[in-house]
Amino acid sequence: KAGVTQTPRYLIKTRGQQVTLSCSPISGHRSVSWYQQTPGQGLQFLFEYFSETQRNKGNFPGRFSGRQFSNSRSEMNVSTLELGDSALYLCASSSGLAGQWSSTDTQYFGPGTRLTVL
Amino acid sequence: QKEVEQDPGPLSVPEGAIVSLNCTYSNSAFQYFMWYRQYSRKGPELLMYTYSSGNKEDGRFTAQVDKSSKYISLFIRDSQPSDSATYLCAMSGGTYKYIFGTGTRLKVLA
Secondary structure, rough: OOOOOOOOOEEEEOOOOOEEEEEEOOOOOOOOEEEEEEOOOOEEEEEEOOOOOOEEOOOOOOEEEEOOOOOOOOOOOOOOOOOOOOEEEHHHHHOOOOOOOOOOOEEEEEEEEEEEEE | OOOOOOOOOOOEEEOOOOOOEEEEEEOOOOHHHEEEEEEEOOOOEEEEEOOOEEEEEEEEEEEEEEEEOOOOEEEEEOOOOHEEEEEEEEEEEOOOEEOOOEEEEEEOOO
């Protein structure tokens, strides 16, 4: 079974631009979560989508948005980029809602998209 | 104060040593406790999870949760160079969102 894929793997943008990142979950998984990872703050939860609906949201400004399509693929958009948005953006998929933990459910992470804002 | 505190390391140990990795937390609502391992340039992979207090063992790995002290640990026995990675603790509670520690970098020396 193919793992979680994220595209692109690397991006360089300048301040003020916007960016769209893509995530394809494991086949059959309906939940996609997005995280931002930085050396100082670690992994921070952005939002979670389940069946095309945003189910949970972290403490990030409205410049960060996302969506999920009927095939469970998800995109994340960041508008008006700031230098502090430079980070590794990780996507994770699971068969159920993340946080509704069950012994058979696991979040699988993709390799991430490394975003650099200049 | 962060909800989850984790010593960033780096932690260097000789091959075969017992490694102890720890996290403390402040939110008593957390009920699910997880440990992830992240190799360089890879996404995190789930190592172990526990629900509420207690111990759980899986091969060379043992996870402990002490809810009364708000303290969780991951022990690695007979550590190997292949265990060299960043270890992240994560917690989840009634709000359905994960809170991660910043990660501890571990280096096992051959």
